[in-house]
Amino acid sequence: MFxxxxxxxxxxxxxxxxxxxxxxxxxxxxxxxxxxxxxVKKPFSEVIKANIGDAHAMGQKPITFLRQVLALCSxxxxxxxxxxxxxxxxxxxxxxxxxxxxxIGAYSASQGIECVRQDVARYIEKRDGGISSNxxxxxxxxxxxxxxxTMLKLLVCGEGRDRTGVMISxxxxxxxxxxxxxxxxxxxxxYLDEDKCWSLDVAELRRSLNAARQHxxxxxxxxxxxxxxxxxxQSRQCxxxxxxxxxxxxxxxxxxxxxQDNVYAEGCKFHSFKKVLFEMGPEYSSTVExxxxxxxxxxxxxxxxxRGGYMEIINMDPEVKAQLTKLVSVRLCPPVPGQALLDLVVxxxxxxxxxxxxxxxxxxxxxxxxxEKARLTEQIFNKVPGITCNPVQxxxxxxxxITLSQKAIDKAKEEGQVPDMFYCMKLLEEEGICLxxxxxxxxxxxxxxxxxxxxxxxxxxxxxxxKISEFxxxxxxxxxx
Amino acid sequence: MFxxxxxxxxxxxxxxxxxxxxxxxxxxxxxxxxxxxxxVKKPFSEVIKANIGDAHAMGQKPITFLRQVLALCSxxxxxxxxxxxxxxxxxxxxxxxxxxxxxIGAYSASQGIECVRQDVARYIEKRDGGISSNxxxxxxxxxxxxxxxTMLKLLVCGEGRDRTGVMISxxxxxxxxxxxxxxxxxxxxxYLDEDKCWSLDVAELRRSLNAARQHxxxxxxxxxxxxxxxxxxQSRQCxxxxxxxxxxxxxxxxxxxxxQDNVYAEGCKFHSFKKVLFEMGPEYSSTVExxxxxxxxxxxxxxxxxRGGYMEIINMDPEVKAQLTKLVSVRLCPPVPGQALLDLVVxxxxxxxxxxxxxxxxxxxxxxxxxEKARLTEQIFNKVPGITCNPVQxxxxxxxxITLSQKAIDKAKEEGQVPDMFYCMKLLEEEGICLxxxxxxxxxxxxxxxxxxxxxxxxxxxxxxxKISEFxxxxxxxxxx
Numbered sequence: 019m020f021x022x023x024x025x026x027x028x029x030x031x032x033x034x035x036x037x038x039x040x041x042x043x044x045x046x047x048x049x050x051x052x053x054x055x056x057x058v059k060k061p062f063s064e065v066i067k068a069n070i071g072d073a074h075a076m077g078q079k080p081i082t083f084l085r086q087v088l089a090l091c092s093x094x095x096x097x098x099x100x101x102x103x104x105x106x107x108x109x110x111x112x113x114x115x116x117x118x119x120x121x122i123g124a125y126s127a128s129q130g131i132e133c134v135r136q137d138v139a140r141y142i143e144k145r146d147g148g149i150s151s152n153x154x155x156x157x158x159x160x161x162x163x164x165x166x167x168t169m170l171k172l173l174v175c176g177e178g179r180d181r182t183g184v185m186i187s188x189x190x191x192x193x194x195x196x197x198x199x200x201x202x203x204x205x206x207x208x209y210l211d212e213d214k215c216w217s218l219d220v221a222e223l224r225r226s227l228n229a230a231r232q233h234x235x236x237x238x239x240x241x242x243x244x245x246x247x248x249x250x251x252q253s254r255q256c257x258x259x260x261x262x263x264x265x266x267x268x269x270x271x272x273x274x275x276x277x278q279d280n281v282y283a284e285g286c287k288f289h290s291f292k293k294v295l296f297e298m299g300p301e302y303s304s305t306v307e308x309x310x311x312x313x314x315x316x317x318x319x320x321x322x323x324x325r326g327g328y329m330e331i332i333n334m335d336p337e338v339k340a341q342l343t344k345l346v347s348v349r350l351c352p353p354v355p356g357q358a359l360l361d362l363v364v365x366x367x368x369x370x371x372x373x374x375x376x377x378x379x380x381x382x383x384x385x386x387x388x389x390e391k392a393r394l395t396e397q398i399f400n401k402v403p404g405i406t407c408n409p410v411q412x413x414x415x416x417x418x419x420i421t422l423s424q425k426a427i428d429k430a431k432e433e434g435q436v437p438d439m440f441y442c443m444k445l446l447e448e449e450g451i452c453l454x455x456x457x458x459x460x461x462x463x464x465x466x467x468x469x470x471x472x473x474x475x476x477x478x479x480x481x482x483x484x485k486i487s488e489f490x491x492x493x494x495x496x497x498x499x
Numbered sequence: 500m501f502x503x504x505x506x507x508x509x510x511x512x513x514x515x516x517x518x519x520x521x522x523x524x525x526x527x528x529x530x531x532x533x534x535x536x537x538x539v540k541k542p543f544s545e546v547i548k549a550n551i552g553d554a555h556a557m558g559q560k561p562i563t564f565l566r567q568v569l570a571l572c573s574x575x576x577x578x579x580x581x582x583x584x585x586x587x588x589x590x591x592x593x594x595x596x597x598x599x600x601x602x603i604g605a606y607s608a609s610q611g612i613e614c615v616r617q618d619v620a621r622y623i624e625k626r627d628g629g630i631s632s633n634x635x636x637x638x639x640x641x642x643x644x645x646x647x648x649t650m651l652k653l654l655v656c657g658e659g660r661d662r663t664g665v666m667i668s669x670x671x672x673x674x675x676x677x678x679x680x681x682x683x684x685x686x687x688x689x690y691l692d693e694d695k696c697w698s699l700d701v702a703e704l705r706r707s708l709n710a711a712r713q714h715x716x717x718x719x720x721x722x723x724x725x726x727x728x729x730x731x732x733q734s735r736q737c738x739x740x741x742x743x744x745x746x747x748x749x750x751x752x753x754x755x756x757x758x759q760d761n762v763y764a765e766g767c768k769f770h771s772f773k774k775v776l777f778e779m780g781p782e783y784s785s786t787v788e789x790x791x792x793x794x795x796x797x798x799x800x801x802x803x804x805x806r807g808g809y810m811e812i813i814n815m816d817p818e819v820k821a822q823l824t825k826l827v828s829v830r831l832c833p834p835v836p837g838q839a840l841l842d843l844v845v846x847x848x849x850x851x852x853x854x855x856x857x858x859x860x861x862x863x864x865x866x867x868x869x870x871e872k873a874r875l876t877e878q879i880f881n882k883v884p885g886i887t888c889n890p891v892q893x894x895x896x897x898x899x900x901i902t903l904s905q906k907a908i909d910k911a912k913e914e915g916q917v918p919d920m921f922y923c924m925k926l927l928e929e930e931g932i933c934l935x936x937x938x939x940x941x942x943x944x945x946x947x948x949x950x951x952x953x954x955x956x957x958x959x960x961x962x963x964x965x966k967i968s969e970f971x972x973x974x975x976x977x978x979x980x
Contacts, residue, residue, distance in 0.1 A: 022718060028656060032822055347521035
């Protein structure tokens with residue numbers, strides 16, 4: 019039989035794509051879940067998927083106000099119902115008013131509903147102490163991933179040594195490496211400093227850039243702050259240095275700031291790239307080209323399933339902006355329920371509104387819990403010989419370093435696996451805990467890590483941390499003697 | 500000032516992308532709407548956007564059952580509310596049960612929620628008279644566009660004369676040409692026969708294929724049935740011929756069947772490519788590689804804003820399928836509210852359930868109205884000298900041919916516009932009606948068309964049809980004498 023489409027003649031860029039967060043280990047986890055359901059005996063009764071930042075899947079409850087408004091938007095007959103608070107109704111009416119035919123089932127403008135973009139701009143202005151934001155520079159998106167891929171797509175051109183290079187941190191969130199492979203762009207890696215709490219050093223940026231210039235045309239610098247998978251929060255000084263570097267070296271800045279509300283460590287604060295840029299004066303604020311990304315999937319709401327998000331673009335050439343607008347129009351519009359949700363996130367209940375107290379209480383509990391879990395994680399892991407764990411200053415992950423014996427490394431090689439994949443696979447089979455190996459994010463050669471979310475409920479997280487600790491001791495002491 | 504990203508050094512493929520459905524004419528329409536709001540005097544009081552198949556924006560009411568279940572999924576506290584029928588609650592509970600943490604705010608599997616894929620497979624089996632469908636071959640998507648682009652992406656490879664060619668109809672839905680430009684694939688055009696009600700002729704497919712083989716490697720054949728923008732419904736015989744052709748010529752078939760419920764003309768019937776393929780016997784059903792696409796945006800529900808959809812793949816190489824699964828995982832998952840909606844569309848209320856009567860009534864009214872509007876459109880347009888209009892057998896559009904005088908053509912050239920763009924722009928400025936010029940979809944050289952949706956409510960549609968008719972007479976008789 020003749021096969022039209024085969025591994026040999028399919029898109030070679032797609033073959034190069036890798037995405038460890040949903041890779042082979044997660045596929046095995048799903049399989050094990052099925053086996054458990056079918057009654058297969060395992061040393062555990064459930065699989066705990068700590069591989070992905072999926073708050074609701076880990077038991078976090080949705081924020082009441084958000085869901086009330088979404089229900090009202092979905093079924094406007096409920097606007098007559100006394101059970102819904104007035105501010106929820108007000109928000110729903112405003113969103114519906116802005117929709118074609120007053121229905122969230124209509125397409126929106128491709129850039130997103132205008133009043134939502136206005137609310138996003140106001141949110142940014144408030145966040146950044148009054149620095150102005152223009153709704154025309156806001157593009158709503160299908161989660162942040164969509165906007166990031168769209169921005170990268172605009173930026174990629176050239177062949178051979180002229181091919182666009184994109185600087186990304188190592189460790190990185192593998193959406194970046196996957197998108198670069200897909201687009202056939204050149205990945206230019208710079209390393210975060212694990213010994214200094216995964217901080218970013220301009221000297222390392224410069225080393226990486228100079229090396230890359232030998233073989234490609236680096237034009238873009240991507241930063242994730244707070245960090246994924248590494249959980250660090252960049253200092254204001256560091257951000258200033260990065261902006262200065264981007265200006266000097268003519269780099270387009272992409273600031274992935276989806277964890278902007280997830281900052282836990284004392285003394286740490288989220289500084290948006292936009293705010294720092296504008297505080298550096300017109301020499302910078304009127305020249306440095308930038309896109310900043312945000313999402314409804316993280317922070318306190320964790321509404322991943324709705325695929326809401328936005329990007330703000332700054333100093334983009336108007337002709338390029340027109341091309342961007344054209345490009346997003348091909349996919350018609352981001353999901354409208356996700357746009358509605360984003361509107362509530364950037365325009366939450368105010369102190370004089372009936373939902374304020376409940377909303378603030380729910381929000382505070384989630385963030386306080388996360389802060390507690392961040393602390394716990396660091397504390398417990400650092401007690402284990404062979405695990406070193408930087409403070410989880412922000413975001414939703416820990417990326418601890420694990421020391422593996424030469425025997426374990428050899429054994430992994432024998433089985434045809436990279437060592438941390440081998441480690442995580444064994445942990446999954448023995449304890450039912452699903453993590454992502456550090457190799458899926460990138461790490462300095464000879465070092466090994468894993469990424470774990472801190473999202474499980476506190477009591478369950480404690481169990482997870484202890485199980486991993488025990489497994490680690492077993493793995494390093496007994497397994498390959 | 501140094502600009503990093505300019506029109507000259509941005510992705511050249513993106514520059515080549517065009518998408519007329521949301522092109523310059525729609526941008527002008529939005530502007531005019533703003534001017535009207537600001538009190539600028541116009542010869543009309545509202546802009547009627549007949550450019551896009553957006554049912555709710557045109558006043559179609561959402562189907563009650565769908566929205567009740569979506570509200571229940573959004574705010575599960577409503578499951579206690581007596582106002583909601585039991586079958587709506589049952590569906591909502593089943594969907595929530597299948598979501599991580601029982602929340603539509605959790606990510607789903609990247610391929611889509613398993614129970615939704617099962618329901619889709621059952622729907623296809625029922626539609627196709629029992630021919631089996633495997634949920635593993637169903638991929639949920641962010642509208643049909645997303646799945647179409649993903650499939651095309653898998654298929655594109657090679658350079659120069661080996662570059663993948665993709666056969667698309669002319670006229671076509673410009674998502675296809677836009678995606679091909681973006682992917683740098685070669686567009687291979689075959690013409691539909693306007694004189695035979697936009698039918699598809701294998702001789703024309705063969706002509707197009709042979710011509711293309713001189714300069715690229717044609718590997719894919721895309722068919723839209725029922726047709727967009729042309730509204731024809733392919734006969735069973737035609738589909739069989741196309742399948743035979745695809746097998747002989749080793750082409751991967753992409754069947755865009757998003758209008759499968761939108762068939763109006765007497766004697767016309769929707770035949771799915773899958774069903775015909777399997778009825779042709781194992782020689783075909785076990786060899787021809789195919790993907791078929793469907794969406795929640797069209798048919799009787801018209802829920803465009805939710806961005807729901809799916810594709811079914813058939814006879815795909817398992818190794819390629821694994822690559823597909825990996826590729827979709829990078830974007831995490833399609834919007835979960837859209838997945839929930841899709842589940843209701845493929846698993847609607849049954850005769851013994853409380854919502855059945857209302858659901859059927861609402862569905863029937865929408866489809867009967869559309870059938871009436873299809874008939875009206877053809878009738879009124881064909882009375883106008885200089886407009887010829889094929890029957891709108893299915894889908895949601897008419898694509899009438901307009902005869903333009905040499906003077907009008909010259910005048911357009913003077914203004915730097917293609918003639919049908921010039922025509923549509925004038926119509927917009929004078930009558931406030933927004934259509935898409937035929938040039939945005941492709942047409943035989945020297946012929947001119949426009950696409951108009953038949954979605955406005957009947958009374959308004961009549962007004963639109965008459966206004967266009969009068970405008971056409973004015974345009975051809977007086978304007979450029």
